[in-house]
């Protein structure tokens with residue numbers, strides 16, 4: 001069973017006090033901007049929490065996403081009516097700590113994909 005949470009995110013990277021730019025949208029090392037989308041500065045993020053890795057992988061398979069070695073995935077699309085970018089982020093619920101190592105890391109990785117970042 002999944003629970004859906006929606007929140008709007010802005011990618012705002014803090015810059016040194018003397019820099020006048022609103023944020024540094026350059027890609028982190030090893031990441032490239034999506035060839036067609038580029039880097040987005042505003043995305044509606046919908047988080048689909050799964051209770052186990054098994055359930056997450058079943059959800060991936062149902063959406064034709066390769067579930068082998070999968071720990072999380074995201075699907076970025078543009079709302080046809082509003083034109084806004086929406087990202088569905090599928091992860092296993094974090095437990096027991098504010099930073100739940102692998103699960104928190106996976107959440108961050110998939111959030112980068114939601115802003116248009118890609119990797120090999």
Ligand SMILES: [Zn+2]
Pocket residue numbers: 109113119
């Ligand atoms: Zn990735």
